[in-house]
Amino acid sequence: MSLREHALSLFRGAVGTVRPAPMLKRALKLQGDGCPQLLVKGQAFPVKRDLYLVGFGKAVLGMAAAAEEILGDHLTRGIINVPLGIQESLQRAGMQEMLLKPHSKIQVIEGAKNNLPDEEALKGAVAILELAEGLTADDLLLVLISGGGSALLPAPIPPIVLKEKEKLTKMLASRGAAIQELNIVRKTLSMLKGGGLARLAHPAQVVSLILSDVIGDPLDIIASGPTAPSSHSVQDCLQILTKYNLLHNLPKSVQMVLSSSPTKPPAPENYAHVSNIILGSNTLALEEAKRQAEGLGYAALVLSAAVQGEVGRVATLYCQLIQLVCLGFASLGKGPWSDELRGNLLQLAAELQIPGLDLEEFLQTLRGLGPDRPVCILAGGETTVQLQGTGKGGRNQELALRVGMGLHKAQATGASSPQGRCEILFLSGGTDGQDGPTEAAGAFCSPGLVAEALQEGLDVEAFLRNNDSYTFFSQFQGGQHLLVTGLTGTNVMDIQAILIRATERS
Ligand SMILES: Nc1ncnc2c1ncn2[C@@H]1O[C@H](COP(=O)(O)OP(=O)(O)OP(=O)(O)O)[C@@H](O)[C@H]1O
Numbered sequence: 224m225s226l227r228e229h230a231l232s233l234f235r236g237a238v239g240t241v242r243p244a245p246m247l248k249r250a251l252k253l254q255g256d257g258c259p260q261l262l263v264k265g266q267a268f269p270v271k272r273d274l275y276l277v278g279f280g281k282a283v284l285g286m287a288a289a290a291e292e293i294l295g296d297h298l299t300r301g302i303i304n305v306p307l308g309i310q311e312s313l314q315r316a317g318m319q320e321m322l323l324k325p326h327s328k329i330q331v332i333e334g335a336k337n338n339l340p341d342e343e344a345l346k347g348a349v350a351i352l353e354l355a356e357g358l359t360a361d362d363l364l365l366v367l368i369s370g371g372g373s374a375l376l377p378a379p380i381p382p383i384v385l386k387e388k389e390k391l392t393k394m395l396a397s398r399g400a401a402i403q404e405l406n407i408v409r410k411t412l413s414m415l416k417g418g419g420l421a422r423l424a425h426p427a428q429v430v431s432l433i434l435s436d437v438i439g440d441p442l443d444i445i446a447s448g449p450t451a452p453s454s455h456s457v458q459d460c461l462q463i464l465t466k467y468n469l470l471h472n473l474p475k476s477v478q479m480v481l482s483s484s485p486t487k488p489p490a491p492e493n494y495a496h497v498s499n500i501i502l503g504s505n506t507l508a509l510e511e512a513k514r515q516a517e518g519l520g521y522a523a524l525v526l527s528a529a530v531q532g533e534v535g536r537v538a539t540l541y542c543q544l545i546q547l548v549c550l551g552f553a554s555l556g557k558g559p560w561s562d563e564l565r566g567n568l569l570q571l572a573a574e575l576q577i578p579g580l581d582l583e584e585f586l587q588t589l590r591g592l593g594p595d596r597p598v599c600i601l602a603g604g605e606t607t608v609q610l611q612g613t614g615k616g617g618r619n620q621e622l623a624l625r626v627g628m629g630l631h632k633a634q635a636t637g638a639s640s641p642q643g644r645c646e647i648l649f650l651s652g653g654t655d656g657q658d659g660p661t662e663a664a665g666a667f668c669s670p671g672l673v674a675e676a677l678q679e680g681l682d683v684e685a686f687l688r689n690n691d692s693y694t695f696f697s698q699f700q701g702g703q704h705l706l707v708t709g710l711t712g713t714n715v716m717d718i719q720a721i722l723i724r725a726t727e728r729s
């Protein structure tokens with residue numbers, strides 16, 4: 224099998240493990256008929272009376288379909304808020320298993336066009352709020368949460384109206400606020416976010432099943448943490464509004480809510496009736512890819528599930544890592560060149576501030592692998608692209624193209640480049656199957672990409688300048704280096720795989 228076939232199979236395996244149906248079937252069970260119990264990853268929750276389900280997020284339709292199959296007649300009623308048009312597009316894609324059955328007890332509300340809160344999403348949020356408010360101590364509320372949940376669960380604290388909240392969110396996003404910052408502000412202005420849903424559902428038992436699309440899987444940030452205790456105060460929100468120069472332009476309603484917000488978030492004791500359980504994450508997807516890579520004979524290592532930073536810097540990090548592995552294959556791993564490369568790599572990793580990454584340790588493990596086995600380095604997270612051009616692309620395709628350019632430059636500068644002794648493949652893909660506004664999930668690249676593109680009259684630098692990675696990959700060698708999976712129905716950010724094997728013994 225080619226490296227490319229291996230990479231594709233690893234990507235599919237990683238995504239497969241966090242698809243709603245297998246993920247829920249692994250984690251959720253209902254046991255006993257007389258006094259049934261919900262079992263989630265081994266934790267038991269008695270269903271004393273009624274069992275309700277609510278959900279919000281891009282992957283929630285498939286999660287709800289799988290959950291209803293497991294819960295059967297024990298489910299009393301449910302409401303889910305999902306993206307506009309999702310039922311039709313899943314139907315069209317032939318993904319029947321992600322759709323609810325004809326006589327489902329779960330009501331589906333579609334809204335949040337373009338991932339922005341709207342009247343439909345508000346209607347759904349109000350329906351969920353009313354359901355939660357009416358629960359008793361004998362009820363159990365199962366909450367399904369995935370990325371995109373924030374826009375699908377808008378419930379602004381009066382007198383704030385939806386349009387005002389939407390405008391503020393848009394302004395924060397356009398000024399470059401990170402998802403953590405955006406969601407801290409959303410939590411402060413919402414009745415349901417920041418633990419609000421869980422507090423409203425009290426005294427019912429609340430069990431939330433979460434598919435994480437945020438680096439580090441922070442419960443209080445994913446979908447703005449509607450069932451998680453918030454560690455943020457109104458002070459944090461004010462700081463963010465100040466940082467983005469928005470404090471002095473706030474509508475009266477927002478000012479009123481901010482000035483009457485309690486200075487401290489509700490204490491953790493208010494959440495004794497709640498369990499938040501992460502069912503799927505980038506880490507889980509990478510673990511599966513690692514397992515499968517080992518099965519294919521690779522020495523497989525996970526670099527990090529939290530790779531973040533400007534796409535060009537991240538591409539450099541991957542190029543340098545590839546160089547180091549190839550040096551190892553060429554038995555050139557000791558000496559000044561390697562030390563310089565190592566130093567650069569460590570400095571770059573420090574700059575990128577990848578949470579939890581101990582690169583020194585990673586490099587040591589890498590070095591200990593020995594020269595004979597093919598190497599698979601896996602990583603995940605989300606890069607950022609500062610759009611300069613007007614082209615069509617996504618962060619994964621741009622990353623792959625930049626890695627291709629980096630490897631080309633490294634090859635051109637080193638006469639005895641260690642890359643010559645290695646076969647190398649890089650893949651980056653979005654686990655949701657859609658990279659930016661394109662039909663592809665990502666792209667593959669290898670060191671020959673730039674030179675081969677030139678033979679077809681394609682100038683990679685020019686495509687990069689115009690953020691036109693999708694157009695490049697569509698044209699280059701008939702589009703065969705695009706990763707096309709179609710919508711996957713899940714989302715745990717992006718995944719990268721680097722596969723390297725020696726072509727000759729030195
Ligand atoms: N022409 C382009 N080239 C490179 N990146 C682009 C381009 N156009 C948009 N993007 C990037 O695509 C991203 C938006 O796409 P996408 O919807 O896949 O990501 P998202 O909003 O983070 O959603 P999700 O988390 O569901 O994947 C933004 O990060 C944006 O910078």
Ligand SMILES: O=C(O)[C@H](O)CO
Pocket residue numbers: 369370371372373374402406436437444445446447
């Ligand atoms: O919905 C949201 O807030 C984002 O997708 C992060 O979870």
